[in-house]
Amino acid sequence: METPRVRRELSYENKMEVVTRLQKLTIMGKLVRGAISTTAKHMQLHRTTVSNVWEGFKRNSRMSSGKLGRVGGKKINTSSIVSTLVSEVPEEQRSTLRDISQATGLSMGTLSRRLKDGTIERKNTRLKPLLTDANTIERTAFETPPEVTYEFDAMWDVVHLDEKWFNADKDRRKVYVVKGQSIKRRAAKSKRFIPKVMFLAAVARPRHDDERGVMFDGKIGMWPVVKYLPAARNSRNRPAGTIVPTIVNVNAVLYRDYVITRVVPAIKAKFPSVNKRVVLQHDNATPHGAITDAILACVSTDGWTFVVQRQPPNSPDLNVLDLGYFASIQSLQNKVVSHSIDDVIQSTLASFEALSSEKLENVFHTFQAVMRLVLEHNSSNHFPLSHLKKDAKRRAGTLSANLSCPASLLG
Known part of the structure; x- marks a missing residue:
């Protein structure tokens, strides 16, 4: 009777099972008569297959495959075919692999493998100001660099100024767990009730302060925009009348007060400057209109000179705060559970202090890279930000203080 063939090629486990049975049928290193036929009948294999497995084991006990390179049937959906099919799908229908599968007819397994081998890439897109x-x-x-230099x-x-909301928690958190481990329950009455605080931050480029003989980390300060008022009602956490921080709206009067009474004194105390001239840069938000050169002239004392510079609208x-430094603060702040x-105030200020001066210096390098990209793309904001490899260059000692700009972009 012909032996049924289950597979075209034996697995490593099947080969080792054949070898184990034959080893039990050896005497003084030689197989007993009929050992191969008996094993073939038991394993439902042809005796030639069993003999080849045994001879292969004697040559190489690791039983490695004799086939070189990529073997097996030809792939039906090659990389070029998958690339063509996916590229023809409208961009708005490519948010998930399941959407692509439905649009192209490709299986989820095929798409997952192509994502892993790099045929398909996952990229993020964000709305940018018009x-x-x-x-x-x-x-x-x-x-445009001053005096058209290179x-x-x-x-x-x-000194860069800006405001940002920091929340006690975020809606979605990614957590890695081991098999069988559950995630802690997180609940809130509404996302609108999650505590949040607006902060005003001021930073400058880090450098060595030659006058004081120390390193200036670039952090002028970060201030929560709150007022401490007595609680109007009792709660289970504190009685009425307890002084608690209260969120306030940022208007022109409040912003001017924060800049004059907090930012400017902090600059005078920390900022290293030979000529004591400081440019305050902020965006064109309505409250920021309260800061003018005339207002800053009132605090330009003791040899200091303060002027204001508004960055371009929708930019x-x-x-540097919007470009990446706020995101770095938030990534640390989110690691702490706030209730x-x-x-929120404590965790955010602690995160601000914990960030190194190198992180802020990296953002300033990125800022210069963005300015160069703006010139390269005719003042547009639709461009990918390339990886500058700042940390690797810093370790190698090849990180330049400032980025260069081709002369062709300055005409």
């Missing part, structure tokens, strides 16, 4: 013609002109004027200005005298990428406004 630029008017006037905006593009202002962006070009903002980035290197961007070091911006030692510029958050031209402020109240006080918790």
